[in-house]
Amino acid sequence: MVDFYDELAYETNPFPETHPGNLATLGRLFGIPTAAPQQCRVLELGSATGGNLIPMAWHLPHSEFVGVELSAAQVAIGQRIVAPLPLHNIRLEVGDILELDPAALGQFDYIIAHGVYSWVPPVVREKILAVTRECLTPHGLAYISYNLLPGWRMRGSLRDLLLHATRDVTGAAAKYHAAIAALERLQHALVGAEADSQRYVQKEITYLLGSHPSYLLHEYLAGENNAFLFSEFLDDVQRHELQYVCETDLHTLFDTTLSGAAQAALGDIEDPSQHEQWMDFVRMRAFRKSVLCRADVTLERAVDVDVFTEFFYSADLRLKGKANLSNTKPVAFLTPDNTELTVTHPLSKAALLYLQEVHPYTPDFTELYTHAAERVREAGGKQFANARNELVSEWFSLYSYRAVYGHLHPCLLKPEWSERPEASVLARLQAAEGWQSVASIRHQALSLDDFSSELLQALDGTRTVSELIQLAQTSGKGSEKEIAANVKHLLNVFARHGLLI
Ligand SMILES: C[S@@+](CC[C@H](N)C(=O)[O-])C[C@H]1O[C@@H](n2cnc3c(N)ncnc32)[C@H](O)[C@@H]1O
Structure with a gap:
């Protein structure tokens, strides 16, 4: 089977989870003295057109970025952007992960492989882990995303259909059209269907018909698409003298996000990895974005709240409706993609309102708390204003859901534009x-x-x-x-x- 990266470039977006700023704060929570994003080295494996790496290099001019990508056509697209810019801290290179020489690459504080690990054969997966181990600095972090069992098995049923429907078709464009025709045929056939499995397929078809062609081709028609159990991934990671730190979707580590029944049913599983594996079974999870470090790093397994309150914060949320800051009535904030988040404590409401007003400026936790407390007092909520610990607790929950972002360093930009606005x-x-x-x-x-x-x-x-x-x-x-x-x-x-x- 073939892949289509030269024919149809993968639509590479920036992935906030992979940003050194995000990885740096996650590592600190687990006791790792991670490198400052402002002065670090980052390696991305399978960097495609550089859509993830180029903006990082732009915003972090004193850090260094290396992208390795097999498809020369994709690298050329990225290089066209980089060439006219005064950007001397990024190299987008055509290369095969299999051929990489870790000694020649040097050491990196952050290594990223997003959307690669599941989509390459076993020998390349082994090499990704080997390069990660050999190229990570002592306190470096790696980010690897992959399709997961058991959840991916459900999506895999549509991959089976699409591989079958396009088996005699050649060329990316023709395959794409044949795939769309097959999805539409199945969509029509499922009108009025009532079985749970058919409803699941209906939802997936709607999603796929609205997706970018590159997603359909590379995810569903790619030559390689492998999913693993989390415990299988951990075995491979450990064999390479690496260890698992956490997920970038931090909330998924906590069983309090499961139902009471699930918490009780898993309650006697003492081994943390087994417990996480079982949470995947409960959630039918299909994808993970795991953070790894070297096996010889000592991890603090309990999140350090003092470290958490030393971060600077931002949030791109909008209040929905009105917020009363003198009671604990739930209030909804909307993310940029209109997902609703509910907060209850007056301090959290006031802190989010403040971040909404000053975005992208990032106050530190003390400024945030002081400002929120004053606002709550003014609104008649005196009895809530001193509840700093409750703010910390709700704030951590928001952070773990990636509703608010933590930063090691402040951003002092204010949301203003000048008489003659100029974009970067x-x-x-x-x-x-x-x-x-x-x-x-x-x-x-x-x-x-x-x-x-x-x-x-x-x-x-x-x-x-x-x-x-x-x-x-x-x-x-x-x-x-x-x-x-x-x-x-x-x-x-x-x-x-x-x-x-
Ligand atoms: C699904 S795409 C993901 C691209 C990008 N990281 C993203 O998430 O948007 C997988 C990428 O890995 C690249 N790739 C696959 N095998 C590779 C190898 N052996 N060496 C280097 N790159 C490889 C592909 O060419 C493709 O650009």
């Missing part, structure tokens, strides 16, 4: 190259449509806001007033995402 050269260049998303300062993918892409490209610091609005009138849809409002809205969005300088 990287963002303008990515937009000009037709990339469908750019990375925010928090390393999140910010999707661009034609209108926002054109506006971003025009933000070279020479045009006033009125001139930008005039320019947008020539291509934008809607009334003059709507276009002007849209330009201002987008400038706010760009500023909040740290794209303006």
Whole structure:
């Protein structure tokens, strides 16, 4: 079977979980003196077009980044972005993981393999772990994501169908069209179906029909797609003298996120790895994003709260409705993709409101607490204002769900734009190259449509806001007033995402 990376580049986005800033804080919680993201070395295996690595290199100019990727066509796309930029801290190289010489690569504080481990044959998986062990600095961290059993078996049923339906078709585009036709046929056939398994397939089909072609091709039609039990992964990791630290989705480590019945049923499993394995069985988990370190590192298994309260914080959330800061009535905040998060304590509500106002600026925990307490007092919630420990506890829960982000170093940017707004050269260049998303300062993918892409490209610091609005009138849809409002809205969005300088 073939893969299609040269024919259809993988849509590589920034993955916030893989960012050294995120890995650094996770490691600190478990007692590892991780390297400062501002001054570190990062290796990405299977870096595709560099969509993950290039923005990291841009925002961390004193750190060094190396990407290794088999597909020359994908590397060329990334190099086209890097070449005109004053970026001297990144190398995107064509190479085969199998051929890597760890001694020549040197040591790295962070090693990333996102979307690679399950999609390569066993010999390459072995090499990924060997390179990880040999190239990690003593307190370095590695991030490896992979498809997981038992959950992936359910998705695998659609892979079986698509491999079958496209077995005689050659070429990426033709395979994609045959796959879509097969999905649509099954979708029509399942109208009105009531069995649980059929409902599951209906949902998956809807998701796949809305996904980017590269996802369908590379995930469902790839030559290799292997899933493992967590315990199998751990055996392999240990054989390579590495150890498991945690998941980037930290909340999944805690059985308090399971039902009471599940907690009771798993309650007598003492071995932590077995317990985590059983939680996968309960959740029917299909994917993991695991963080590893060298086996000789001493880990603090209980999360250190004092370390947690030394971080700086950010959150990209919007309040839904109104927040009363004098009672514990639940209040919902919305993530950028409109997922609802509920908080109850007045201090947490006030702290999130503060982060909403100042994003992307990052106060430290003390500033956050002091500000929240004052706000709660002013709102008539005096009896809640001193409950720092309760804020710590709800805040940790929000952090573990990745609703708030912790940072080792502050970001002092305020969400403002100047008289003649100017976007970073990287963002303008990515937009000009037709990339469908750019990375925010928090390393999140910010999707661009034609209108926002054109506006971003025009933000070279020479045009006033009125001139930008005039320019947008020539291509934008809607009334003059709507276009002007849209330009201002987008400038706010760009500023909040740290794209303006
Ligand atoms: C599913 S894509 C993931 C790309 C990217 N890391 C992401 O998550 O968006 C897997 C990538 O690994 C690359 N790859 C596969 N085998 C490789 C090997 N032996 N050496 C280097 N890269 C490899 C593929 O070319 C492809 O770009």
